[in-house]
Amino acid sequence: MGEAERGESAPRQRVIFFCAHEHRFEVAFAAEAVVPESWDCPRCGLPASMDQENPPPPPKIEPYKTxxxxxxxxxxxxxxxxxxxxxxxxxxxxxxxxxxxx
Known part of the structure; x- marks a missing residue:
């Protein structure tokens, strides 16, 4: 299927995020969308930000309590x-x- 059958794609912006495990991934958003400050890494699930030098720290995991x-x-x-x-x-x-x- 080509663009003629589906219509033209909406304008997009691509944003690069970095997690604490040094994973780099790209997420596409609509051009008019507000880009969130953090996004979960698709490889490890940790929070990621757009700042490569200071990615968010991993969340503190509380031990299971009975x-x-x-x-x-x-x-x-x-x-x-x-x-x-x-x-x-x-x-x-x-x-x-x-x-x-x-």
Whole structure:
């Protein structure tokens, strides 16, 4: 298919981005489009910028946290002990009333 069948291409601007792993890639934007300051590298996924000398640093990766780790961040040991005592009291009361059979 040629341009006669599809129509003429819109005017474009090509912008070169650089990532921290020294990858260089080109992205085409419409001529009137606002070019973003950063773009994800298609090879490694790191953020890239138009400044070859100072590419953006890789994002800091937080280690995986378990549910218990998040709970420990929110609750003190005393609060956890109080909540456990309350839950055990409630469970024992329900067993006495026959609501729980095990």
């Amino acid at each position: 549910h218990l780790a998040y709970v420990k961040e929110r609750r003190s040991d005393q609060e956890a002990s109080d909540i456990l005592d309350e839950a055990l009291k409630s469970l024992r009361d329900r067993r006495k009333r026959g609501e729980i059979i095990f």
